[in-house]
Amino acid sequence: MQMVHKGEYPGKSTVSFLPMIDMSATDMSCIYSTLTFVCNLATRYDVSPVLTFDQPLYWKALTIVQNEKPNSQLKSLVLRLGGFxxxxxxxxxxxxxxxxxxxxxxxxxxxxxxxxxxxLNGKAVARALRAHMLIDTALHCILTSDIFGIQIPGQVDDDLDQVNENKSEIMHKAAVLHTELFEGNITTSNNSTILKTIDNTMVTQLES
Structure with a gap:
């Protein structure tokens, strides 16, 4: 200590509790008294006053400081929101x-x-961190596979399922058209494209 210290020895440091304010922590008078006390101590020791609050108290303290006059000592306060x-x-x-x-x-x-x-509103911090990391990883996997032409595991099966689903939908539409035409609900004279639609649908199915 003596090797790195310059100037007069400041004396032994002490750590002690500051006076307690017998009021609710959310009370505006309690917050104002705390801000004033800290500013007075900062002025005495010629340092910048810095205070850290959690979110509800931070908002109230900021409201008090903003409503003070321009020459108020509270304007020198540096309010910080807690890390969490x-x-x-x-x-x-x-x-x-x-x-x-x-x-x-x-x-x-x-x-x-x-x-x-x-x-999404930031209340579940641990879940939010994991969720955003999962989304980031998934997006990077998609970009990497597209850039380098790497097949993502499971993607082929999903694509085949989608193709089969599309084929089933096409066949279902063709069957509905055929049934309506057979039962006389629709006629080719009213819509000459019905038979052509059925024919094209079946040809597409056979070619695929």
């Missing part, structure tokens, strides 16, 4: 900006709908 609530606010901003982009539907494939709402 800063993270919650950041995650909530992502959910707000990305709303209606399909992120909710994607997350509902993993989480329950109620959990997704908490993820």
């Amino acid at each position: 609530h800063t993270e919650m606010s950041f995650l909530g901003s992502i959910g707000h900006i990305m709303s209606n982009s399909g992120i909710q539907e994607i997350l509902e494939l993993i989480y329950a709908p109620n959990a997704v709402s908490h993820i």
Whole structure:
């Protein structure tokens, strides 16, 4: 200590509790008294006053400081939002900006709908971090597979299922047209393209 210290020795440091304010922490008078006390101490020691609050108290303290006169000592206060609530606010901003982009539907494939709402507004921090990491990983996998031509596992099976589903839908439409024509509900004189539609549909099915 003596090797790195310059100037007069400041003396032994002490750590002690500051006076307690016998009021509710959310009371505006309590917050104002705290801000004033800290500003007075900062002025005495010629330092910048810095205070950290959680989200509800931060909002009230900021309101008090903003409503003070320009020459008030409270204007020198540096108000900080706590780390956890800063993270919650950041995650909530992502959910707000990305709303209606399909992120909710994607997350509902993993989480329950109620959990997704908490993820998007930043309340469920741990789940939100995991959810955004999963989405980021999935997007990077898709981009990488498209750039380098790498097949994503399971993609072929999904594509085949989609093709089979489309074929089944085509055959169903052809069968409906044929049934309506056979029962006399529609006639070729009213719509000359019906038989051509059936023919083209069946040819497409056979060629595929």
